[in-house]
Amino acid sequence: MKALRKIQNAPGAELVTIPIPRVASDDVLIKVEAASICGTDLHIMEWDSWSSNRVKAPITLGHEMAGTVVATGTNIDPTLIGEFVSCESHITCGSCSQCESQTPHMCPNTEIIGVDRDGCFAEYISVPEKVLWHTNRSKLNPKIAALQEAFGGAVRASLAHNPRGKTVAVLGCGPIGLFSIAILKAAGASKVIATDTNEYRLSLASEMGADSVFNPASDANCGNTLEWLHKASKHNIDIVVEMSGAPVSIKTAFKAVRQGGYVNLFGIPPRPVEIDIADDLIFKNITILALNGREIFDTWHKTRELLESGLVDLNPLISHTLPLDRAMEAFDLLKNGKACKILIEPNNS
Ligand SMILES: [Zn+2]
Ligand SMILES: [Zn+2]
Known part of the structure; x- marks a missing residue:
């Protein structure tokens, strides 16, 4: 599959071909339909002091997405295959005192998709089942669904x-x-x-x-x-x-x-x-x-309400939709202040 990856611990990234990820026992494999670029991705691309201290190449970038579950790990219910989902990008440990007190958004062991493990600027991504946010395709199209994480x-x-x-x-x-x-x-x-x-x-x-x-x-x-x-x-x-x-x-x-x-x-x-x-x-x-991040999943419920009800329309903020092959162009547009939200469609070339 194609993936936008940081290959070296240095500025930049490359579009490369890599194997489709193996699905760990508690994970699902998602076919990515839309992924949006975030300011965090720009920092990682530019390799600023924060990202150079945190991110370890090689890694696939991207953490805002929507797509369809196409495979499940051995511990996960296979009836999830075919579900349309978005994902909470913060993967919490589930065993620290914050996680146990129902405040996982404050988990000190949080692992972030596209920062600490492979992200969604790729045709497929494997994520833990527990971060899935089931989304109604008839109410939110893939592009708006992919914006839920940032909007949250x-x-x-x-x-x-x-x-x-x-x-x-x-x-x-x-x-x-x-x-x-x-x-x-x-x-x-x-x-x-x-x-x-x-x-x-x-x-x-x-x-x-x-x-x-x-x-x-x-x-x-x-x-x-x-x-x-x-x-x-x-x-x-x-x-x-x-x-x-x-x-x-x-x-x-x-x-x-x-x-x-x-x-x-x-x-x-x-x-x-x-x-x-x-x-x-x-x-x-x-x-x-x-404040940092979303309350998992309380904020996602509020997000759903605002978007599905039509109280908030995010369409005016989607300035570009591009295939994965043109992702580097998207980063240039953002750097030059000529874009707002750019959606990448990895399976649409
Ligand atoms: Zn983000
Ligand atoms: Zn925790």
């Missing part, structure tokens, strides 16, 4: 504090920030305002329902952005959802939120960030929620 991250981060009737600022309009805008509107936020340095993303932010958008591109000290946020919210931002991970944006989040407000941190900064704890946190009595 945004669902958890956006709804960590109930946004109904609240004014919310979303900082950073990459795919996860754009998902967040749609989720917040669907969940009844009264006003959603958003910032990003890319005009293409800001136009998508408006399309997903943002009431007002701002480009802080030339604002190194966050003064103008703060002024805009105060003006657009009438000095009353109840919740900031920080999706960019940019240090300047994280600082802005704490300065922009109202007294007693919430800051939900989801974007991952590339380095430590200096925060004015006295003035921006303690004297403001704010609550900080730091």
Whole structure:
């Protein structure tokens, strides 16, 4: 089968032909119909400091997918063959105290698909049966089904504090920030305002329902952005959802939120960030929620509800659909800021 693999511990990846994976006893084999590219894949492709410390080549990339079960391991019910599924990308150990207390999303032994074991930018992938998320093909097509994993991250981060009737600022309009805008509107936020340095993303932010958008591109000290946020919210931002991970944006989040407000941190900064704890946190009595991944599988249920009901339509965010042979082109488009979500169809050349 064809697979996009990192062959060496260095930047880049290669499209290669490898055997279809052997199915371990607790696994299933999935024929991948759609797989989407995530910011994490870009980091691994570029071989930044995080990925070079974590990822070990050779490995097939990709962790967001949908497809059909075509084989089952010896411990798994063979009637699963033919099921349409997506997957939770975090494979938890099942035996640590977090897993045993029904909070597996905090498992310290988590193994991630496409990071710690072979991923889904391939015609087939073998995954443990326990990460399958059964999906109704008549309600979600393979491309939307493949987005559920990434969308779930945004669902958890956006709804960590109930946004109904609240004014919310979303900082950073990459795919996860754009998902967040749609989720917040669907969940009844009264006003959603958003910032990003890319005009293409800001136009998508408006399309997903943002009431007002701002480009802080030339604002190194966050003064103008703060002024805009105060003006657009009438000095009353109840919740900031920080999706960019940019240090300047994280600082802005704490300065922009109202007294007693919430800051939900989801974007991952590339380095430590200096925060004015006295003035921006303690004297403001704010609550900080730091979030990663999805609650397994609670978040997936909320995700299903939002997508199947039609409350959120992700189609405007799918900018390209490409065969696996053109995956490297997809990475270039993303690097140049000319794409939003790109779907790869490994079995469609
Ligand atoms: Zn991802
Ligand atoms: Zn565990």
